[in-house]
């Protein structure tokens with residue numbers, strides 16, 4: 301069964317598919333706005349809070365230690381491992 305990704309602020313729930321390289325692509329494809337710049341996990345612009353669930357991130361260079369405490373993730377390099385809820 302496909303994993304579900306809920307974008308809380310946008311009030312949308314969409315299904316994850318492996319055709320997407322990362323959560324930013326999934327958001328863009330569904331007209332959900334997440335600001336981005338480097339799209340490579342470095343600048344931190346896309347930083348979004350993970351409200352629940354787990355993701356895998358290729359890189360976390362764009363996150364500060366306090367971001368990790370606040371459960372921030374970088375959608376441009378993250379893929380969901382479970383159903384997730386994002387603050388976006």
Ligand code: FES
Pocket residue numbers: 335336337338339340341342343344345346347362374375376377
């Ligand atoms: S857009 Fe730069 S870290 Fe995601």
